[in-house]
Amino acid sequence: MIARWFHRRGWSDLVIGLPYVWLLIFFLIPFLIVVAMSFGTRTSTAPPFGFGGENPAINLAGYARLFSDTLYIRAFVTSLTNAAGAMVLCLLIGYPMALGLTRVDRGWRNILLMLVILPFWTSFLLRVYAWMGLMGSNSWFNKLLTGAWNWLVPQAWDVANVPLMHSNFAVVLVMVYTYLPFMILPLYANLERLDPTLDEAAMDLGSRPFAVFRDVTLPQSIPGIIAGGMLVFIPAAGELVIPTLVGDSSSPMIGRVISDEFSSARDWPMASAVAVALLILMVGPMMIYSRFEARAQARERSE
């Protein structure tokens, strides 16, 4: 009876439809509001923008400024390079960890997987503050690094402390720390499904372990690399909190710019224009990729 009720077509439609409705209400509609705002004009009313009247109905000034004011271009470049750096480092650190997870026995695997997720159980802000403490010029960690540096290099290059805080390096470091599980988990899910006899087959045909990895494991894990890469790159590019707390305020990331435009400058149309540009920058490559992927699949099927 319950089974029949569950299998009723209307019920399955509802279950499938619910996430769509959710996305419509909480993502698509707010996004359309942002898009609309980006064409508005800044006013001193509340809310601080308007359309028509003495202002143009569609004001493209915000988009024009994206290209004319180097602040925005620099912010985009900083965001993309920081995010790309974090992504590559996450991949380099996360790949061996994910691969290692597939090679340990079941009991250990669950414990290690839990350790990967464990940092999520403490507040994200708390963990960033912990990093700030570590990197600050008076911390034991910094003193240790300073001592090591001064010991290694000639005296002329000695420093009072290693400038870790308020740099893009600090931003990338903390982002790698924060987003590493997002790289490991999809990679692990992908690597875990691979057939270990394929490794044996490659070895049997004369490949040393490194060649086995290069020829068999790596090509088959590309979907996992792409999934993990996106999960790190996209939030990292729009990151606000980490660059605000540990970053270099003279070269802000795009999240910081959006936040500043909204709050201190109260230029909502400009903030919206930046947000829309960021979204296009993020979604564009993704759409091109999935289009490419779908075409490759269709080609394979038709052969």
Place this chain on the structure above:
Amino acid sequence: MTQALVRIEGVSKSFGSFQAVKNVSLQIEKGEIFSLLGGSGCGKTTLLRMLAGFEAPTQGRIFIDGVDMAAVPPWERPVHMMFQSYALFPHMSVEKNVGYGLKHEAMSPADRKARVREMLELVQLTPFATRKPHQISGGQRQRVALARALARQPKLLLLDEPLAALDKKLREHTQFELMSIQERTGVTFIVVTHDQEEAMTLSDRIAVMDQGVVRQVGRPGAVYEFPNSKFVANFLGSINAFEASVTALGDQISVDVPALGQSVQARAVGGLIVGQNVTMALRPEKITIHRTPVEGDNVLAGEIKDLAYFGKDSLYRVALPSGALVSVHAVNAARASDDDRLADWYDKVWLSFDPSSVLLLTD
């Protein structure tokens, strides 16, 4: 004396407290098709994996072409394996799969290409060279796996259940194809299989394995007709087995078989003493059914209890007055309708068999 290509000397393998292979010694000659036959968990696959180098023996040594393999990693062994799942690389085309091992050979790209083409021709897959493994059928995949394993001209090819994933018709065809490829290439084959028919048709020699131990090694005919134990006799084909005790030795051996309620004459074999308990075994196809009483030593009277008609042959189960059941396999040589066939349910029949067909097994 020619040296054996593969020498396995007292090899054992334990996984924790489980002993998968127990003190196995075998010699495999060059150009042979050698089968390791046994049920699941008998250690045959473990032995194969030790030959390929994926497992190290806990004890004993393996020599291939005179070289001790203990320190030789899988990628340096002159041995290739055809995996049961075929283990084709899903992201590579058929020709890339076949050519994969050749990457490690010092040969020009043109030679490599020619070799791949030659292998594809050998297994008749030339038109499918650019396909991916998931775009071809199971039988074709099996041939790709074979071509890939043969491409580097190994001294020894290991085949793990090569035909298990194919359907029956294809299996018969592929069996002969495997044999003809082996003949043309001259590569030594070691085949792991659980299918006794497959082992019988393919192999020059068979090793029957059970619980990590090799029970008997020999040519298919020898192992089938002269099994050294009840296990081997039962595993290869079927037998009628009864407890018996030796009553007289001489030109023929007399054994008393309580279950048959009479004694049976067997051809003389050595190593038995009067009073010894043995198993008297008889293959169902070695027994003849008669509709009328016959004279002679090894004659049993009974009644048809069951019969299964397979077309080309029939299996009868004959109940003896003692209550014992004897299986008899008879070829339907003459064409007969249902009404006039050799024997029918509840018919009274006489069974006879030659003393030379009687197996006296002590193990």
